[in-house]
Amino acid sequence: MRAAVLHEIGQDKLEVLDDVEAVGFGPGRVRIRVRATGLCHSDLSAMSGVLPQPGPFVPGHEGAGEVLEVGEGVTRVKPGDRVVVCWLPACGACPACKRGQTELCLAGFMNAGTPNFRRADSGSDIFGFAGTGTFAEEVVVDAGCAVPIPDDVPFDIAALIGCGVTTGLGAALNTADVEAGSSVAVIGCGGVGVSAIQGARLRGAAEIVAVDPVAARREAALKFGATRAVSPEELADAKQQVTGGEGFDYVFEVVGRSATARTAYETTRRGGTLVVVGAGAMDDHLQLNMFELFFDEKRILPSMYGGGDVLRSYERTVALWRAGRIDLAGLITHRVPLAEVNEALDQMRTGAALRTCIEI
Template structure:
């Protein structure tokens, strides 16, 4: 089958091979024919080495498709079922799962260090899948818990986004922050995840939602999705003054994954307000805060992992909100390209042109 492979960490181009096989099928496993996959910024981060990932690997973790076959013992799905790929399935038995914090389950990471593809040609036969998945391929083999059934009325491209970006952004506002009605919100970084956080804040009844992004097209998009105003990073201090009289926002979402923007977010959060860290950053990028400001300002710093709540329930909630017309998911997909044009799509994401690109397989 065809798949897009990064040969070495740090390269900015993927190579399309047609000699890839999905490996590891057996008891408890599911083979999925991928129909659509979203291009998430985390894929770029893994390619650049910001997020740890062994190479060579196939990026992609936002995918949806049809079940081809299931291994022994699999009962949650069967051949022909329509599913989305959950890159962080809950085991249900670990301490985090028992506490109800299934988004913190580490079981899904156990497979990330095992190659789940192989090449029939080439010098490196073993190929990894990003986050244990690798949806930039025509087929994937994953644990049964990664294959989540989707209703027939949910298109594959929409389902793919629910698998990561939408769940992450919506959940940050609905679960982690639990935004209060009438509050003031700023969202720094308005790609697909940031736009989803904006939609979540709007759902919760925030009175003011300020979208912050250096790219004009993203700021314009944020206004369509519920932001009350959109500014460049340089204009954020003025927005803080005009919206909050200089006090700072009740909630600030950092959706970039860098210490510099996290520090900016902290500085624009009011005393006693909430800073939500949504962006996935590097292990060697440190946020500096002094002990006095932590004590004196009493700002709450809330990291949000995969939406900060039960993932399967979040999927169901997202579908219900989409069906009711309360959130716009189709509008997030600004570009649709075939797998052969993946490198053009990567460049568009790097420049901020695209909110979310759907790769159609």
């Protein structure tokens, strides 16, 4: 089959190969024909080495498709079912799951160090990003990673639900629990940031300021519910105009860098809430002094995969989409075939795309 492969961490181009096999099928496993996958900034971060990922590997973790085959013991899905790929499935038995914090379950990471693919000719191993690797025509995953979706949900929409939309919406609805009438700033307005904006709008935030250096993303943010959109250089003025200089009730950092997280902290009012959504590097440290941490009483809330039960979040997103309360189709600003994946990477790097759908 075809798959897009990064041969070495640090390279910026993928090679689309046609001699790749999905491996690991057996009891408790599911083989999926991938139909659509979204390009998430986390894929770029794994390629560059910001996020830890063994190589060579097939990027992609935001996918949807059809079940081709199920292994012994799999009962939740059957061949022909439409599914979304969940890159962080909950085991249901670990301490985090028992506490109801299924987004913190580490069971899904257990397979991240096991190759998902191999070259048919050479037999060399290839990993899948986050234990999946959806930039491929087929993928084999644990049964918990294959989540059934209703027949009326298109594959491209389902793919977005698999990561970006769930993460952004959940940050506003689950982690922050945004209050009606509040003021919100979202720093970083790609697909995840715009989803956080939609979540804040759903909760009735009075002011939602979108912050992004790319003009096209700022314009898009206004269409998804932001009340104003500014460049990073204009954020201080927006803070003054919207909050009288006090700071925003909620600030979402959706970039994953200590510099923007520090800006987000300074933009949050005393007693307000900073939500860290962006996935950053392990050697990038956020510095806070002990006095400000005590004196400002700002809540700092990291948000992992939307900060709530993933399966319930999927169901909620589908319900909101069906009701016309959120716009998911509008997030997909580019569509490309797998053969043009490198062009899609360039669009993501320049900020030209909110989300690119790779049709496989």
